[in-house]
Amino acid sequence: MTTAVLQAQALALRLGGQQAVDGVSVAFDAGSWTAIVGPNGAGKSTLLSLLAGLRPPDAGRVLLQGRALADWPASERARQLAWLSQQGEAQGDIAAHDVVRLGRLPRHGLFGAPDVADETAVARAMAETECTAFAARRLSELSGGERQRVLLARALAVEAPLLLLDEPTTHLDAPHQRALLRGLAARARDGAAVVAVLHDLTLALTAHRLLVMAQGRIVADGPPADAGLRAALVQVFGGAFSIEHVVAGGVARWVAVPAI
Amino acid sequence: MAAALAVLGLAAGSEGWSFAWSGEWHLVAAIRAPRTVGALLTGALLGLAGAIAQGLFRNPLADPYLLGSAAGAGLGVVLVLAAGGLFGTLIGVANADLLLRLGLVGAAFGGALIGVALTLILARGTAQPMVLLLSGVVVGILLSALSELVMLVAPEALRGKQIFLLGSTAFFGWTSVAVLAVALVVTLPLALRFARALDALVLGEASAASLGLELPRVRLLLVVLMALATGTAVAQAGLVAFVGLVAPHIVRRLVVVTHGPLLALSALAGAVLLLASDVAARSVVVPQELPVGVLTAVLGGVYLMVLLRRRGRW
Numbered sequence: 001m002t003t004a005v006l007q008a009q010a011l012a013l014r015l016g017g018q019q020a021v022d023g024v025s026v027a028f029d030a031g032s033w034t035a036i037v038g039p040n041g042a043g044k045s046t047l048l049s050l051l052a053g054l055r056p057p058d059a060g061r062v063l064l065q066g067r068a069l070a071d072w073p074a075s076e077r078a079r080q081l082a083w084l085s086q087q088g089e090a091q092g093d094i095a096a097h098d099v100v101r102l103g104r105l106p107r108h109g110l111f112g113a114p115d116v117a118d119e120t121a122v123a124r125a126m127a128e129t130e131c132t133a134f135a136a137r138r139l140s141e142l143s144g145g146e147r148q149r150v151l152l153a154r155a156l157a158v159e160a161p162l163l164l165l166d167e168p169t170t171h172l173d174a175p176h177q178r179a180l181l182r183g184l185a186a187r188a189r190d191g192a193a194v195v196a197v198l199h200d201l202t203l204a205l206t207a208h209r210l211l212v213m214a215q216g217r218i219v220a221d222g223p224p225a226d227a228g229l230r231a232a233l234v235q236v237f238g239g240a241f242s243i244e245h246v247v248a249g250g251v252a253r254w255v256a257v258p259a260i
Numbered sequence: 261m262a263a264a265l266a267v268l269g270l271a272a273g274s275e276g277w278s279f280a281w282s283g284e285w286h287l288v289a290a291i292r293a294p295r296t297v298g299a300l301l302t303g304a305l306l307g308l309a310g311a312i313a314q315g316l317f318r319n320p321l322a323d324p325y326l327l328g329s330a331a332g333a334g335l336g337v338v339l340v341l342a343a344g345g346l347f348g349t350l351i352g353v354a355n356a357d358l359l360l361r362l363g364l365v366g367a368a369f370g371g372a373l374i375g376v377a378l379t380l381i382l383a384r385g386t387a388q389p390m391v392l393l394l395s396g397v398v399v400g401i402l403l404s405a406l407s408e409l410v411m412l413v414a415p416e417a418l419r420g421k422q423i424f425l426l427g428s429t430a431f432f433g434w435t436s437v438a439v440l441a442v443a444l445v446v447t448l449p450l451a452l453r454f455a456r457a458l459d460a461l462v463l464g465e466a467s468a469a470s471l472g473l474e475l476p477r478v479r480l481l482l483v484v485l486m487a488l489a490t491g492t493a494v495a496q497a498g499l500v501a502f503v504g505l506v507a508p509h510i511v512r513r514l515v516v517v518t519h520g521p522l523l524a525l526s527a528l529a530g531a532v533l534l535l536a537s538d539v540a541a542r543s544v545v546v547p548q549e550l551p552v553g554v555l556t557a558v559l560g561g562v563y564l565m566v567l568l569r570r571r572g573r574w
Binding site: 049052054074075076077078079081082083084085089090091092093094095098099102103105106109110111136137138139151154 | 318453454456457459460462463464465466467469470471472473474478512516517518519
């Protein structure tokens with residue numbers, strides 16, 4: 001039996017008098033591509049930050065490659081796990097290029113110097129999210145979409161076997177959304193475990209697996225092809241959309257159609 | 261620019277400009293030179309502390325006097341002055357003897373560090389920056405209130421405190437210069453070593469932590485460096501306003517850099533700013549001189565107003 005890259009056991013956390021995460025157990029294998037969806041306040045971002053070890057749970061634990069997150073030295077853990085926050089948190093006047101370079105901090109540490117491999121990884125990540133053109137501009141002067149591409153490149157530059165991304169498609173236009181999702185799927189094919197909180201349900205339905213959350217719990221877990229999962233998805237959003245099966249460009253997929 | 265200002269600093273005497281140094285060498289060596297070097301070093305410490313504060317709290321309006329150091333220094337000075345008053349020596353800072361001067365410097369330095377230590381205790385460490393900032397405000401208010409109380413009991417301390425805290429480079433001797441230099445030699449290289457942590461904080465607390473930084477420890481170290489730099493500067497020159505706030509702004513406007521160069525350049529900008537202000541303070545109304553803190557406050561305030569109008573944002 002192979003060990004899951006990341007495994008959560010009975011995670012629970014109360015925030016502001018609410019049970020933000022309520023007894024969540026879930027595992028993510030190498031080569032998997034999972035989207036976490038659910039209405040506002042369902043606990044998606046909180047769960048993701050618990051999975052990343054960025055806050056301690058009230059109960060339960062998280063195992064990274066079979067070893068409790070808390071037992072990992074911070075720098076080693078940082079090499080195994082790339083995290084992308086929601087965009088609003090990043091602010092400052094350093095250049096886009098230097099922001100992406102921070103992704104290599106777990107490799108060379110606070111006091112080490114970046115080597116050729118680091119610079120190559122940075123260049124690769126910036127090329128992938130198409131932010132080379134504004135590499136020298138300040139983060140604070142970029143548009144929302146440009147900033148998001150820089151922050152994504154920062155997370156990708158870690159080149160970690162596990163990616164935890166909170167709303168990675170925010171502010172991205174359609175071509176960049178497509179490029180990102182293709183990139184994430186490609187990383188999963190190469191063996192990484194990719195987990196992303198997504199708001200756009202049609203984008204989320206392109207993932208291999210969906211976790212549907214409501215009120216701090218996972219209420220459905222499975223591939224988009226699972227009819228039960230789709231029904232649960234429609235239900236937690238109060239029937240605000242239907243999920244249709246369409247064939248476009250020779251590819252069959254599920255899309256969310258707003259019920260207006 | 262710093263060099264040109266230094267020449268002006270050596271030339272600015274109480275009776276106007278004078279470049280005929282050979283005739284008044286003792287003046288230059290004993291008064292103008294330490295004052296000039298001291299102003300450079302004080303400005304550098306404040307610029308450095310300001311850049312650390314703004315990076316640490318991710319706030320371009322943060323200044324080195326946050327976290328209770330200013331109020332702590334003020335209380336220390338008032339206590340020494342009041343104690344001096346109690347022992348029957350009415351003291352003006354300007355004519356204070358060496359012993360008292362040392363006492364004031366020590367009290368200001370100790371007070372600044374105690375202020376920051378109280379803030380750290382109240383905030384229970386550095387885990388939550390917002391709690392840390394609020395604790396700094398609370399400690400600042402409490403220590404200032406204590407100062408007021410002491411001054412009610414010993415009103416003669418008021419004038420001395422005013423002069424001391426207005427910010428002045430008039431008291432620098434070579435001893436002050438040595439102390440300031442040691443502080444800069446200790447704090448600047450250490451701060452530069454941790455500059456990448458400030459870069460990572462640009463991403464936000466969670467992302468910085470995800471990069472493997474042990475934030476509470478790194479933050480504590482940076483707070484200590486900031487307190488040392490600020491405490492030393494305040495103890496030697498009083499509360500020189502705005503230099504620590506404005507110096508990093510000027511650097512960020514001029515160049516796009518990471519925190520390593522930003523810290524070093526902010527120290528340089530602070531040095532230039534304070535020396536320029538000092539030279540101006542000594543030259544505007546010869547033979548009188550303005551307290552340099554008043555001048556930096558005016559210049560800094562005007563600069564920030566212009567910045568605000570031009571950019572419409574910080």
